[in-house]
Amino acid sequence: xxxxxxxxxxxxxxxxLLTTHQKEVYEQFILDDLSLSEIAESxxxxxxxxxxxxxxxxxxxxxxxxxxxxxxxxxxxxxxxxEIGEILDEWEREKKNPEEIVGRIRRIxxxxxxxx
Amino acid sequence: xxxxxxxxxxxxxxxxLLTTHQKEVYEQFILDDLSLSEIAESxxxxxxxxxxxxxxxxxxxxxxxxxxxxxxxxxxxxxxxxEIGEILDEWEREKKNPEEIVGRIRRIxxxxxxxx
Numbered sequence: 085x086x087x088x089x090x091x092x093x094x095x096x097x098x099x100x101l102l103t104t105h106q107k108e109v110y111e112q113f114i115l116d117d118l119s120l121s122e123i124a125e126s127x128x129x130x131x132x133x134x135x136x137x138x139x140x141x142x143x144x145x146x147x148x149x150x151x152x153x154x155x156x157x158x159x160x161x162x163x164x165x166x167e168i169g170e171i172l173d174e175w176e177r178e179k180k181n182p183e184e185i186v187g188r189i190r191r192i193x194x195x196x197x198x199x200x
Numbered sequence: 201x202x203x204x205x206x207x208x209x210x211x212x213x214x215x216x217l218l219t220t221h222q223k224e225v226y227e228q229f230i231l232d233d234l235s236l237s238e239i240a241e242s243x244x245x246x247x248x249x250x251x252x253x254x255x256x257x258x259x260x261x262x263x264x265x266x267x268x269x270x271x272x273x274x275x276x277x278x279x280x281x282x283e284i285g286e287i288l289d290e291w292e293r294e295k296k297n298p299e300e301i302v303g304r305i306r307r308i309x310x311x312x313x314x315x316x
Contacts, residue, residue, distance in 0.1 A: 097268065097270065098268065100267040100268055101264075101267060148217075151216040151217060152213065152214065152217070154213065157274075158273075158316055161277060161312075161316060162313065162316040165281075165309050165313055165316070166313070168284070168305065168309050169306070169309055169310075169313075172302050172305060172306050172309070175298070175302050176302070179298075179299075182291070182295075182298035182301075183295075185298075185302070186288050186291050186292070186301070189284065189288060189305065190285070190288050193281050193284045193285055193288070194285075196277075196281045197278065197281055197282070197285075200274055200277060200278040200281070
């Protein structure tokens, strides 16, 4: 996964644990894609100050994921639900062996339940 | 959901954000089902101290859920995967209308992906 997407995902999961000020600044970086200079100007702090704040936010969000692994758990579930979608696509194309299709979906849905 | 199960689920999701000492004491309460007096004795603190620590842990865990709603998101996904299981059960019993079965599973898996 690319770094920006990963950071946006971490922010989606754990962003509410940042302070209001951190969120305001970090969102301009991660969601609005502004440059450090642009954020510095709008937030009324130095470019270095923005840089440090963003690094602190990233480390905090990564720290939450290192402890909780919830993004990892969600991505695993998402991947498995995607596999169910692919099996359904296969059925739509071939319309063969519904029993086998059902068995494969059952195995995947069972592993999802075990993980949750 | 009963209160004990809810608290165990919150602990499963956010417990790693508690301190080591909080985790040691809180696990005796929530996972080992010990009484306040038993925990007080083993931890070498007063019964009131155990009571206060447990309340602080509960409030912290509830605070994380109020901000992040990740238990809520997980339970919603789990419920939907359960619905897929029921549709598969129906197929196993009746072996009718595989196309309709596939369509219903597709709709549920699409809503899961949207939520994740």
